[in-house]
Amino acid sequence: MKTTNIFNNLITGLSPFLEELIRNICNDLDNEDKIDEMLEKYLYDDKIKTLKNLAKKKTKNVRKKTSYSMFLAHNTIRKNNDNKLTLKEYNKLKGEYWKNIKLEEKNEYQKMADKWNMENMPYKMGKLNQIKKKEKKKEENQEIESLFDNTTQQQVIVEI
Structure with a gap:
């Protein structure tokens, strides 16, 4: 930037x-x-x-994090099973682990997700707003320039 x-x-x-x-x-x-x-x-x-x-500028569509996505990011299921799981088995295992987690742990993951969302989402929205403001300012400048061009042409016509 x-x-x-x-x-x-x-x-x-x-x-x-x-x-x-x-x-x-x-x-x-x-x-x-x-x-x-x-x-x-x-x-x-x-x-x-x-x-x-x-x-x-490319603005990424940033999705909000959920408690489940934070759980997956911090969990070591695949490492514990020596990466021998197929994708289907791995997904089933993730679901089972998530079901068996206590509500207190889920709340911790939710807090982590909320914190991440608060830190990252306004930043992305701020960038989007900056781009929109620049485009609006550019349009206003073009309008002013076109008005200026029209007035100078009118002055030239009047002087002749």
């Missing part, structure tokens, strides 16, 4: 500089009519692809 933010900030910070550099080079070469083409070719196209890739 931190590297993504650093990279995103780097691209955002360098874009105006690179745009001005391309404009200056075109002006020096007396190719003012190719400024837009060069900007599209060397700056905007790659920038847009990079930002789209950054926006496509």
Whole structure:
């Protein structure tokens, strides 16, 4: 996450500089009519692809842990049986062990599951909310830019 933010900030910070550099080079070469083409070719196209890739962050669908899943994670059934069990036998054994556990032990596993869920679920939801906020901010910025573009075009028309 931190590297993504650093990279995103780097691209955002360098874009105006690179745009001005391309404009200056075109002006020096007396190719003012190719400024837009060069900007599209060397700056905007790659920038847009990079930002789209950054926006496509993979968010894992994290399932909540249950007391049973915590029991399975901490239990050593397979180790105790020297890994000689088939999958079917192993699953039956897990079920039998879970049925025979005392309610107090099940409550301990439930507490462990609740603790894990409290630590991990808000974090994942927070990441999802951050992505949604960034997308909303990006849309707002695009709307502002389009308004700015429209007003400058109207001013040019009025001046002519």
